[in-house]
Amino acid sequence: MLAFLVLVTVALASAHHSGEHFEGEKVFRVHVEDENHIRLLQELASTHEIDFWKPDSASQIKPQSTVDFRVKAEDISAVEDLLEQNELQYEVLISNLRSMLEAQFDSHVRATGHSYVKYNNWETIEAWTQQIASENPDLISRSAIGTTFEGRTMHLLKVGKPGPNKPAIFMDCGFHAREWISPAFCQWFVREAVRTYGHEIHMTEFLDKLDFYVLPVFNIDGYVYTWTKNRMWRKTRSTYAGTKCIGTDPNRNFDAGWCVRGASRNPCDETYCGPAAESEKETKALANFIRNNLSSIKAYLTIHSYSQMMLYPYSYDYKVTENNVELNALAKATVKELATLHGTKYTYGPGATTIYPAAGGSDDWAYDQGIKYSFTFELRDKGRYGFTLPESQIRPTCEEMMLAIKHLANYVLEHMY
Numbered sequence: 362m363l364a365f366l367v368l369v370t371v372a373l374a375s376a377h378h379s380g381e382h383f384e385g386e387k388v389f390r391v392h393v394e395d396e397n398h399i400r401l402l403q404e405l406a407s408t409h410e411i412d413f414w415k416p417d418s419a420s421q422i423k424p425q426s427t428v429d430f431r432v433k434a435e436d437i438s439a440v441e442d443l444l445e446q447n448e449l450q451y452e453v454l455i456s457n458l459r460s461m462l463e464a465q466f467d468s469h470v471r472a473t474g475h476s477y478v479k480y481n482n483w484e485t486i487e488a489w490t491q492q493i494a495s496e497n498p499d500l501i502s503r504s505a506i507g508t509t510f511e512g513r514t515m516h517l518l519k520v521g522k523p524g525p526n527k528p529a530i531f532m533d534c535g536f537h538a539r540e541w542i543s544p545a546f547c548q549w550f551v552r553e554a555v556r557t558y559g560h561e562i563h564m565t566e567f568l569d570k571l572d573f574y575v576l577p578v579f580n581i582d583g584y585v586y587t588w589t590k591n592r593m594w595r596k597t598r599s600t601y602a603g604t605k606c607i608g609t610d611p612n613r614n615f616d617a618g619w620c621v622r623g624a625s626r627n628p629c630d631e632t633y634c635g636p637a638a639e640s641e642k643e644t645k646a647l648a649n650f651i652r653n654n655l656s657s658i659k660a661y662l663t664i665h666s667y668s669q670m671m672l673y674p675y676s677y678d679y680k681v682t683e684n685n686v687e688l689n690a691l692a693k694a695t696v697k698e699l700a701t702l703h704g705t706k707y708t709y710g711p712g713a714t715t716i717y718p719a720a721g722g723s724d725d726w727a728y729d730q731g732i733k734y735s736f737t738f739e740l741r742d743k744g745r746y747g748f749t750l751p752e753s754q755i756r757p758t759c760e761e762m763m764l765a766i767k768h769l770a771n772y773v774l775e776h777m778y
């Protein structure tokens with residue numbers, strides 16, 4: 362009997378990641394001091410298949426920073442030799458990515474269907490959007506804002522008590538396919554909204570006075586691909602004539618300083634900005650929805666991972682926003698509130714100086730449309746697990762983020778414009 366159970370468990374675990382296995386792959390963290398170090402890493406990236414986790418590409422490495430990247434098993438000794446010969450300080454964040462990926466599914470919740478404390482595949486999330494809307498018709502309505510490159514429907518949930526001319530907060534999750542904690546948060550938020558409405562005074566007030574638009578997964582094709590073929594996929598799945606490489610970085614595809622810096626014109630790169638701004642069907646759908654609802658949308662929130670940050674515009678330029686002082690104070694108060702639950706520290710600031718310049722991001726674009734409260738969140742963690750954050754951290758990550766979102770919602774209500 363025990364043997365049988367073990368076999369079943371093994372079968373279930375391996376069913377989670379067909380395709381690439383990542384056996385023996387490592388994730389390194391290198392401490393970069395000067396331009397010389399940056400050049401070495403860029404050289405390394407041009408001669409080996411390096412997957413950058415933080416920053417997003419070799420071109421975004423800054424002096425006095427740390428760089429996290431994944432290395433294929435066969436390249437590990439070459440990478441280690443180069444780092445040691447040049448006396449770069451480094452540590453191994455993940456010594457075998459395959460075991461780390463298996464350890465993600467540690468929630469021990471026995472659920473075949475949807476669960477808020479597990480990572481759900483797209484099929485399950487899609488069914489959930491339908492179910493939660495039909496179970497809460499007084500609070501949630503579901504609509505479609507477009508379809509993805511591969512033809513999947515982009516479902517949007519509108520969460521709030523119906524009423525005329527309500528202001529709204531827009532929130533999306535799942536821009537980058539491998540950042541699984543992000544869609545988990547959007548689902549958690551919707552559940553908390555319907556669970557606490559009428560019982561908790563703040564949420565009740567928010568949903569009475571505001572609508573939340575929640576897009577649970579923006580890059581659905583990419584997300585599906587991380588479940589079926591390659592857990593480490595980041596981009597969309599679009600194809601273009603003239604290249605065999607697939608996908609565009611959706612957070613480089615918005616019409617905000619499009620492709621001027623921190624983005625690549627090479628379709629094979631992870632930060633490819635696409636052949637044109639809004640070339641991706643997903644980008645176009647989201648941008649159209651926001652353009653059509655600009656009179657009501659007062660805040661734009663986009664949820665990524667990892668590194669525990671709260672960022673605001675600009676990222677496409679080093680210039681500061683007109684309400685920079687206000688955004689800084691608001692971010693400071695929000696991350697302080699977030700930390701009250703588990704002591705988790707988020708850093709904050711304008712994107713370009715706080716992480717690195719990157720053009721074509723949705724937060725900058727939304728801000729330039731006139732949405733003056735526009736933020737990018739980078740959820741847990743700071744690199745211990747990175748994109749392989751275990752399911753046991755979904756609850757605390759989402760609980761503390763709820764405090765942040767509620768703080769923001771309260772602020773927006775008190776500073777209506």
Ligand SMILES: [Zn+2]
Nearest residue numbers: 537540665666
């Ligand atoms: Zn991201």
